[in-house]
Amino acid sequence: MRNYLQRKLLGMLPLLLLVSAAAFALVRLMPGDAATAYLNAMNAPITEAALQKVQKDLGLDKPVAVQYGIWLKQALSLDFGLSYMTKRPVIDELMRGFYYTAVLTGSAVVWIIVFSLPLGILAGRHPGSFMDQIIRAMTFLGSSIPSFWLGFLLVEFFSLRLKLLPVQGAGTLKHILLPSITLACSYLAMYTKMLRGGIVEHSGRTYVLYARARGLKKKTILWRHILPNALNPVLTSLGLSLGSMLSGAVIVENVFAWPGMGRVIVHAVAGRDYPVIQGYILVIAAVYIVLNLGVDILCAMLNPGIFTEEET
Amino acid sequence: MKKRIMTLALLVAAVLLISGCSTGQTMTNASKDRQVRAGEEADGQKETEEDVLVLAYPKDLGDMNPHTMTSPMYAQDWVYDGLTALVNGEIVPELAESWEISGDGKQYIFHLRKGVKFSDGSDLTAELVSKNIQDVIDNKEGYTFLQCLEEITSMEVPDKDTLVMHLAHPCNSLLSDLSFNRPLVIAGEAAFPDSGSIYRDGVKKPIGTGMWTVKEVVQDQYTLFARNPYYWGEKPSFSYVRVEVIPEIETVINALKAGEIDMYIDVNDGLSADVYRELEGLGFSVDMAEGTQVTSLSLNTAGEILGDVSVRQALSWATDNTVISEMVYGGLQKPASSYFADSISLAQTGADRYDCQPKKAIQLLEEAGWKLEEGRDYRTKDGAELEVDMLYDTVFKNGKTIGLVLQEQYKNVGVKLNICEEDSQIFRKKWKEGDFGMILYRSWGGSYEPFATLAAMRTDGDKFSTVQKGMENKEELDRVMSHALRETNEEKLREDFAYIMDSFFEQAVYIPLTVSSTLAVYNSSLEGPDLEGGKDVMPVGSVKRKQ
Numbered sequence: 001m002r003n004y005l006q007r008k009l010l011g012m013l014p015l016l017l018l019v020s021a022a023a024f025a026l027v028r029l030m031p032g033d034a035a036t037a038y039l040n041a042m043n044a045p046i047t048e049a050a051l052q053k054v055q056k057d058l059g060l061d062k063p064v065a066v067q068y069g070i071w072l073k074q075a076l077s078l079d080f081g082l083s084y085m086t087k088r089p090v091i092d093e094l095m096r097g098f099y100y101t102a103v104l105t106g107s108a109v110v111w112i113i114v115f116s117l118p119l120g121i122l123a124g125r126h127p128g129s130f131m132d133q134i135i136r137a138m139t140f141l142g143s144s145i146p147s148f149w150l151g152f153l154l155v156e157f158f159s160l161r162l163k164l165l166p167v168q169g170a171g172t173l174k175h176i177l178l179p180s181i182t183l184a185c186s187y188l189a190m191y192t193k194m195l196r197g198g199i200v201e202h203s204g205r206t207y208v209l210y211a212r213a214r215g216l217k218k219k220t221i222l223w224r225h226i227l228p229n230a231l232n233p234v235l236t237s238l239g240l241s242l243g244s245m246l247s248g249a250v251i252v253e254n255v256f257a258w259p260g261m262g263r264v265i266v267h268a269v270a271g272r273d274y275p276v277i278q279g280y281i282l283v284i285a286a287v288y289i290v291l292n293l294g295v296d297i298l299c300a301m302l303n304p305g306i307f308t309e310e311e312t
Numbered sequence: 313m314k315k316r317i318m319t320l321a322l323l324v325a326a327v328l329l330i331s332g333c334s335t336g337q338t339m340t341n342a343s344k345d346r347q348v349r350a351g352e353e354a355d356g357q358k359e360t361e362e363d364v365l366v367l368a369y370p371k372d373l374g375d376m377n378p379h380t381m382t383s384p385m386y387a388q389d390w391v392y393d394g395l396t397a398l399v400n401g402e403i404v405p406e407l408a409e410s411w412e413i414s415g416d417g418k419q420y421i422f423h424l425r426k427g428v429k430f431s432d433g434s435d436l437t438a439e440l441v442s443k444n445i446q447d448v449i450d451n452k453e454g455y456t457f458l459q460c461l462e463e464i465t466s467m468e469v470p471d472k473d474t475l476v477m478h479l480a481h482p483c484n485s486l487l488s489d490l491s492f493n494r495p496l497v498i499a500g501e502a503a504f505p506d507s508g509s510i511y512r513d514g515v516k517k518p519i520g521t522g523m524w525t526v527k528e529v530v531q532d533q534y535t536l537f538a539r540n541p542y543y544w545g546e547k548p549s550f551s552y553v554r555v556e557v558i559p560e561i562e563t564v565i566n567a568l569k570a571g572e573i574d575m576y577i578d579v580n581d582g583l584s585a586d587v588y589r590e591l592e593g594l595g596f597s598v599d600m601a602e603g604t605q606v607t608s609l610s611l612n613t614a615g616e617i618l619g620d621v622s623v624r625q626a627l628s629w630a631t632d633n634t635v636i637s638e639m640v641y642g643g644l645q646k647p648a649s650s651y652f653a654d655s656i657s658l659a660q661t662g663a664d665r666y667d668c669q670p671k672k673a674i675q676l677l678e679e680a681g682w683k684l685e686e687g688r689d690y691r692t693k694d695g696a697e698l699e700v701d702m703l704y705d706t707v708f709k710n711g712k713t714i715g716l717v718l719q720e721q722y723k724n725v726g727v728k729l730n731i732c733e734e735d736s737q738i739f740r741k742k743w744k745e746g747d748f749g750m751i752l753y754r755s756w757g758g759s760y761e762p763f764a765t766l767a768a769m770r771t772d773g774d775k776f777s778t779v780q781k782g783m784e785n786k787e788e789l790d791r792v793m794s795h796a797l798r799e800t801n802e803e804k805l806r807e808d809f810a811y812i813m814d815s816f817f818e819q820a821v822y823i824p825l826t827v828s829s830t831l832a833v834y835n836s837s838l839e840g841p842d843l844e845g846g847k848d849v850m851p852v853g854s855v856k857r858k859q
Binding site for chain 1: 531533562
């Protein structure tokens, strides 16, 4: 286990370095440059002299490799510099939004676990049954509804008609229900489908036949043998989804005026705020990698054979 | 195994729920903070929840720098005052109670309103007014549209209530420039950083003499404004205004329906006529006032195709802006007749106007050599198709719909219109560099018209000047516009404007589309805002609860 973790953690470093270089390069490939955006934000005329002054002030006059070196050195101590637009530390800008996005994503994961696990098992245990048909229809519906539309539908029903939940904002626990359900919906459908498929597939495997022949109870076969195998791809995929949920929550955040990372990055991109965009990509990448590591560990806990397989 | 899976699932759920709950806890506290309830004080009086007016605005408060454009205009207007103000198209006294202008127009003596205090209780002095204006003058490269910054040579403070400005030349725009809600507004001493420049180093505290003060800011969520206890003018009825940050108009409408906000003033034309009327039908109060911003197309006079004045005139004849007024804005925005709104009297010179006559457009294009071949939709000349790019900023609501209407109108005369949406940075860059066919844009309006616009148009390198670059009389036009900024004789000034407006018409530089409206929808328990002040400033001072 320790070797496994060490290997995974060491593997993260070159990956993060690569991401940081890619983020730095990609940001500079965007059309429109930061110096012009900066002058636009200040409503200053864009003259050659003004551009040169701003480029010097922002350190953009140095070779790109030098800029990257300086930025990377600072980034190692979590200092991503100051936002060009707000003049506040990038880390503060990101963490303010990240906190809310993490709460939103975390709550969505709760919905995914609470609903996709029983629904997937229910459908997978009796494939072709009436219940299976209903659940499958629901998953198709859930994965085809655009999230912003679902958000407005939920608001119409729960906020405007029943007057149970607030339309927008981030004030209380009540505020988080509709955004998190909206964010979770398509993922929930996907994981229910995936889990159902896994259970159906593994139910037909020979090891299940042998288990039956050994006289094991149906429930024991399901919980001890089928589910751990069926859950592995679900958990791995959930790890990947978490990253995209964090970065893709922007639509849901907009619909519910949720003050998350989405708003921070949209403003940063519009204003060509290089330090914020770079910091954002790096933070999301780091979270992505850590989450995947967490999922790998979770899978290994469910199926300890993974350690031995990887170590041999 | 069952146990292990269940334990894991419960563990994850529990951790996340706990994080949610703890968040909920802190957020609940924040929520309590945002509710200004009984016990809070404004003007030294206990207030109740009824005293909070809740509005929505799509963006955050920004840095509240009074000398830059980095905060929403409404917030700067609420917190800071200038020496003058624009009310119903007239320049009226604000912090200056009166002024005298010397015979040669080169000296202005401002007498400050007596007894005015900043929101921190400090006194307004002429010294401080001078310090604020000097900060903007020192950074005037940011404001090419403010002619007065070029002209002010020095300021004197004979006593604490008098400010004397000396100008190099007479300046027609001085009083209107001073009425803008930025950058020539006055902040208190406590607002200045140690360096002495708010423009460069930011505002220390947003202290002004305006009707409201910033009480609390929760970034990306809301700003709470409290009534300025020292406000010199008529005090507003509400003690507090909370402005929620809500980017999506649909969410704003839902929040209004749910009673989470009291009022919405449509700052960026996001409110469609259908929704406006639906809300009226639902019992909400609605108000509308004609604005001063004009949406128009600016044609690239130096462009490859539109460099030909015949093509520009043809497009002007082919445009039917009544269709845009009806189809895009449901009649809420009137068709415009010139680049400047009708309320700008100087610009009403009687210059000719293009009304919709597609036959004339076809004739002009034929004469210019653009022929429509059999079986083709669009005209060609020397093998090249007659196509024009219409560029607009992604933040411009209805840009695409307007483009689609125009696309159809221009197709009828054989011109292909490409609708090009760009993000703000690229839009401005292309505009400035002349990389466009036509620009869809809404004019500044308010006290920026007409002088600030003229100042920008005659400044080489400014994007407003780029549009006119290919005009055959551009040099003379720049001279006349500069002259108009300094001419004090009204008759001569009108002659200048006649020349400017005639040039715009003859060379078909602008195609006016619609005049903006200021729309407000609000809870029927309120008495409405005075919308004449314009939507950008969200004038809520007169709003009160019905008895």
